[in-house]
Amino acid sequence: MIVQTTSESVTIETATEVRLFSAFAISATVWLLITTAAGLFASFEFTYPDIGSHSWLTFGRLRAIHTNGTFFGWATMALVGTSFWIAARASGTTLKYRTLAWAALWAFNLATVLGTLTLDAGWSNGSQEYREWIPAVTLVLVVAIVLSAIVVFRTIATRRGAEIYIANWYTMGGYIFISIIALVAIIPGYQTGIGQVAVQGFYIHNAVGMWFTFLGLGIIYYLLPKLLNRPIYSYALGVVGFWTQLLFYPMIGAHHFEFSPLPWWIQSLAVIFSIGMIVPVWSTVGNFYMTMRGQWSAITRSYAMPFVWVGIVCYFIGSTEGSIEAIRELQAIWHFTNFTVGHSHLTMYGFVSFIAWGGIYGLLPLATKKQPSLTAVGVHFWFATLGVLLYVISLSIAGTVQGMTWATGNPFIVSVANAQPFWLARAVAGSMMFVAHVVFAYNVWKMTLARSPQAVAPFAPIVAAA
Amino acid sequence: MKSVRTFSLASAGIFLIYALSMGVIPGIMLSATPPTPGLIDFTAQAKHGRDLYVGNGCTYCHTQQVRPLAQDKVWGRASVAGDYAYSSPELLGTERTGPDLTNVGARQSDVWEQIHLYNPRALVSQSIMPSYRWMYEEKDKAAPGDVVVPVPAAFAPAGKVVIASPDVLAITAYLHALKQAPLKAEAP
Numbered sequence: 001m002i003v004q005t006t007s008e009s010v011t012i013e014t015a016t017e018v019r020l021f022s023a024f025a026i027s028a029t030v031w032l033l034i035t036t037a038a039g040l041f042a043s044f045e046f047t048y049p050d051i052g053s054h055s056w057l058t059f060g061r062l063r064a065i066h067t068n069g070t071f072f073g074w075a076t077m078a079l080v081g082t083s084f085w086i087a088a089r090a091s092g093t094t095l096k097y098r099t100l101a102w103a104a105l106w107a108f109n110l111a112t113v114l115g116t117l118t119l120d121a122g123w124s125n126g127s128q129e130y131r132e133w134i135p136a137v138t139l140v141l142v143v144a145i146v147l148s149a150i151v152v153f154r155t156i157a158t159r160r161g162a163e164i165y166i167a168n169w170y171t172m173g174g175y176i177f178i179s180i181i182a183l184v185a186i187i188p189g190y191q192t193g194i195g196q197v198a199v200q201g202f203y204i205h206n207a208v209g210m211w212f213t214f215l216g217l218g219i220i221y222y223l224l225p226k227l228l229n230r231p232i233y234s235y236a237l238g239v240v241g242f243w244t245q246l247l248f249y250p251m252i253g254a255h256h257f258e259f260s261p262l263p264w265w266i267q268s269l270a271v272i273f274s275i276g277m278i279v280p281v282w283s284t285v286g287n288f289y290m291t292m293r294g295q296w297s298a299i300t301r302s303y304a305m306p307f308v309w310v311g312i313v314c315y316f317i318g319s320t321e322g323s324i325e326a327i328r329e330l331q332a333i334w335h336f337t338n339f340t341v342g343h344s345h346l347t348m349y350g351f352v353s354f355i356a357w358g359g360i361y362g363l364l365p366l367a368t369k370k371q372p373s374l375t376a377v378g379v380h381f382w383f384a385t386l387g388v389l390l391y392v393i394s395l396s397i398a399g400t401v402q403g404m405t406w407a408t409g410n411p412f413i414v415s416v417a418n419a420q421p422f423w424l425a426r427a428v429a430g431s432m433m434f435v436a437h438v439v440f441a442y443n444v445w446k447m448t449l450a451r452s453p454q455a456v457a458p459f460a461p462i463v464a465a466a
Numbered sequence: 467m468k469s470v471r472t473f474s475l476a477s478a479g480i481f482l483i484y485a486l487s488m489g490v491i492p493g494i495m496l497s498a499t500p501p502t503p504g505l506i507d508f509t510a511q512a513k514h515g516r517d518l519y520v521g522n523g524c525t526y527c528h529t530q531q532v533r534p535l536a537q538d539k540v541w542g543r544a545s546v547a548g549d550y551a552y553s554s555p556e557l558l559g560t561e562r563t564g565p566d567l568t569n570v571g572a573r574q575s576d577v578w579e580q581i582h583l584y585n586p587r588a589l590v591s592q593s594i595m596p597s598y599r600w601m602y603e604e605k606d607k608a609a610p611g612d613v614v615v616p617v618p619a620a621f622a623p624a625g626k627v628v629i630a631s632p633d634v635l636a637i638t639a640y641l642h643a644l645k646q647a648p649l650k651a652e653a654p
Contacts, residue, residue: 046594049587053597060523060596122521126555153470162468169467176478184489193550195497197558202489210481246477250484256560259533261547266492332535336562402562406537412565417592 017088017095018367020102022448024081025360027109029444031073032437034116036430039066043430046423056120064119064132071130071207072141073112075348078356079215080104080148083171085363086222087152090167091159101151107144111137128196129204131185142182149175166238167222173242174214181206197262198254201270205253212348213245216315216355217284220308223362224291227305228298233290241284248276255326258335274326281319288312303377304362307354310385314350318343333407338419339399342392349433350388357384357440364447372443380439387432394429398422501551504647508552508640515640518633520555522598528567529559530644542569542646549646564595571645579638580615580630588621601637603629 042062045052052058088095095101115133124132131138152175156168164172181203191199225232232238251273254266292298292309299305321343325334334340357380365371398419405415467473508516519525530553534544545568550556574582578589584602586593604626608614613630622628630638 045596049594049596053599055522055600058522058596058598060526061521063523063526122518124520124523127520127523127525127557128555129560153474157470164467164470164473169473172470172473173477176474177481180478180481180485184485190490190497191493192497192554193552193556194499194547195493195495196554196556197550198492198496199489200556202485202493246480250481250488253488257558259535260531260558261545261549263492263496266488332533335533336529336560338561338563340560409537412540413590413592416563416594420594 014094016098017085020095020098020105021081021085021364021367023102023105024077024084025364025444026448027105028074028078028081028356029437029441031069031077031112033441035066035069035073036434036437038062038069040427040430040434042066043423043427047420047427055122061120061122064124064127065116067130068115068119068132069112070348071212072108072115072133075212075352075356076145077105077108077112078360079212079219079352080108082219082356082359082363083152083174083215084148084155085367086167086219086359087155087171090165090222091156093155093158093160095151096154096158097151100147104144104147104151107140107147111140111144114140126196128185128200130207131203135186135188138182138186142179142186145175145178145182149179165222166232166235166242167218169239169242170214170218170221173246174211174218177206177210177214181210194261197257197260198266201254201257201262201266202250203253204256206250208348209245209249209252212352213249213315216311216352217241219355219359220288220312223304223308223358224288227302227308227362228292228295230291230295233287233293237283237287241280241287244283245277245280248273248280252277252326255331258326258328258331271326271328275323277319277323281316281323285312285316302362303365303372303374304358306381307358307361310381311351311354311358314346314354314388318347318351321346333403334399335403337399337402338395338422339403342395342399345388345395346392350392354384360444360447364444368447370447370450372446376439376443376446380436380443383432383439384436387429387436389429391426391429391433394422394425398426496547499547499551502546502548502647502649505549505551506643506645506647508643511636512640512643514633515636515638516557518637519557519640525557525559526561527559527563527595528565529562530566530568531558532566532568532646538566541566542572543649545646546649564593567641567644569644569646571642574641576638576642577616579641580613580634581617583634583637584615584617584628585621588618598634601631601633603631605629 039062041052041057042059045059052062055061084095084101111133115137118134118137119132123134125134125138133141152171156164156172184199185203221232221238252270254262254270255274258267258271260267299309324330325339325343361372361377401418401422402415405418532538532541532543532545538544582589583598585597585599586595602615604623606626608627608629613635615628615630617628
C-alpha cells in the first residue's frame with residue numbers, strides 16, 4: 001500500500017501562484033460578506049417583516065441572492081482557489097495554464113455580480129433552488145468551472161511521481177461531477193411540469209454533495225497530514241470513501257420531494273441510498289479520526305486545525321442527520337419546515353465553510369508569508385462556531401415545532417407564531433456569524449494585502465498557544 | 467491510481483449513468499405527463515403573474531404540493547403528477563413557512579389577495595409575509611378605470627387611495643387560477 005502525504009520534496013511557489021491564491025481568497029471573502037449580509041437581513045425579516053417592503057429588499061429575492069452567492073461566490077471561489085494551490089503542491093509541481101486560472105477568477109466574479117444584480121431586479125430562473133441565476137449568467141459560471149477544471153487536470157497530469165495523491169482524486173472528482181451536473185441543469189427544453197421536479201431533485205442535492213463535499217474532503221486529505229506532520233491513517237479507506245460516495249450519493253436527491261407526485265420508486269431509492277450514505281461518511285470520518293488520534297494538542301497549536309476539526313465534526317453530524325432525516329416517518333414531520341434550513345447550515349456552513357477557512361488559514365500564510373492576527377483568528381473561530389451552533393439548534397427546534405403544530409391539526413398561523421422565538425434566536429445567531437465574517441475579512445487582509453513585518457520572517461502555520 | 471485519464475473516464479462514466487437514469491431520462495419521460503382531466507391552462511395575464519411570483523421568490527415560503535398525509539388534507543386532495551402539466555417552471559417548493567397555495571384560488575377572493583399583498587398584517591395580524599407595497603400606486607384620488615384596493619384605514623396611507631397596478635392584478639389572476647381539478651375517484 002502506498003502511504004504518501006505530499007510530494008513536497010520539490011516546492012516551487014511562483015509569485016503568480018501566490019497572487020492567484022490571494023485573489024481567490026479575497027474575492028471569496030468579499031462575496032461572503034455581501035451574501036451573508038443579505039442572509040442576515042432576511043433573517044430579521046422573520047421578526048420584523050416590514051423592514052423589507054422594497055422590491056430590492058424583499059425576502060424572496062434576498063434568499064436566492066444569499067443561497068446562490070454563498071454557494072458560488074463564497075464557497076466555490078474559496079475552494080477552487082485552495083484546490084489550485086493543493087493540486088500543484090500535492091503533485092510536486094507548479095500550477096499550469098495560469099492565464100486560464102485568472103480568466104476563471106474573472107468569470108466567477110462576473111457571474112456572481114450579474115447573478116446577484118439580476119436576482120435583485122426580480123429575474124429568476126424559475127425559482128429552481130441553487131440554479132436561480134438566469135441561463136446567461138449560469139453559462140458564465142459554467143465557463144469559470146470548466147476553465148478551473150482544465151487548470152487542475154493539466155496540473156495533476158504533469159505531476160512528479162506516478163501516483164495521484166488522494167486529495168487530488170477528490171478534487172478532480174468534484175470538477176468532473178459539477179460539470180455534468182451543470183450540463184443537466186442548464187440544457188433547456190426537456191424539463192417541464194413534474195419532469196422538472198425530477199431534474200431538480202437530481203440537481204439540488206448533487207450540486208452540494210458531488211461538488212462542495214468532494215472539494216472539501218480533498219482539502220482535508222491534504223491539510224490533515226500537513227498540519228499534523230504524519231500520513232493519513234489509511235489511504236485505502238480514502239479510496240473506499242471516494243467510490244462509495246460516487247455510488248450512493250447521486251441517488252439521494254429526490255429525498256427533497258418525498259410524498260410528492262414523483263414516482264414512488266425514485267423516492268424510495270432516495271431514502272435507501274440516503275441511509276447508505278452512512279458508509280462513505282463514517283469510513284471517511286473514521287479515517288480522519290484515526291489520523292488525528294493522539295495529536296489532539298495540535299488543535300490548539302495552529303490557526304487552521306480548530307476550523308478543520310469543527311468541519312469534520314459537522315460533516316459527521318450533518319451527514320448522519322441527513323441520512324436519518326430522509327426516513328419517511330420523520331420527513332412527514334420535518335419536510336417543508338425550517339429543520340431543512342438548519343440542516344443545510346450545519347453542512348454548508350459547519351462543514352464546507354469551516355473547511356474553506358481551515359484551508360485558507362492553513363495554506364495562505366505559507367503562500368504569502370504573512371500571518372493573520374492570532375486574536376482575530378480566535379474571535380472568528382468562536383463567533384462562527386457558537387453562531388452556527390445556536391443557528392442549527394434554534395432552527396431544528398423551530399422546524400420540529402412547525403411540523404408538530406401541523407400534525408396536531410392547528411390553524412396554520414399557529415405554526416408561524418410558535419416558531420417566532422426561535423427565528424429571533426436564529427437572527428442573533430446569524431449576527432454572530434456575520435461578526436465572524438468581518439473578522440475573517442480582516443485576517444484575509446492581514447494575510448494578503450497588508451504590509452507585514454512578519455513577511456520576512458520564516459513562516460510556519462504552527463503558533464505557540466497562549 | 468496512476469492515470470488521470472483512466473480515473474476521469476471511470477468516475478465520469480459512472481456519474482453519467484446516474485445523471486441519465488436519475489435526472490435526464492425521468493425528466494424527459496415525466497415531462498410528457500398528460501394534464502389531470504379538467505385542469506385549466508393559465509391565461510396570459512396569470513402567466514405574467516406567475517413570472518412575478520417566481521421573480522419575488524414566493525415559492526421559498528409557499529408550497530404548491532399537497533401530500534397524502536392527514537395534516538395536508540386542509541390544503542386539498544393529494545397532488546398528482548398531471549396537476550403540474552401547465553406549471554413550468556415547477557413551483558412545488560421545499561419550504562412551507564406560509565400556507566400551501568395549491569388550491570388557494572378556491573379559498574380566497576381577489577380583493578382579499580389585493581389587500582393581503584399590500585400589507586398581510588391588515589388581514590392576518592401574526593403574518594410575517596413581506597408587504598409588496600411597491601407594486602401599488604398611492605394617489606390622492608382614483609382616476610377612472612383604477613382598481614381601488616379597500617385597505618383598512620389603520621393600514622392605508624393617510625388621505626390617499628391605494629391603486630392595484632397591472633402587476634398586482636396579474637399576481638391576483640395567477641393566485642385565482644390555482645385551483646385543483648377534482649379527480650373522478652373522489653367525486654361524491
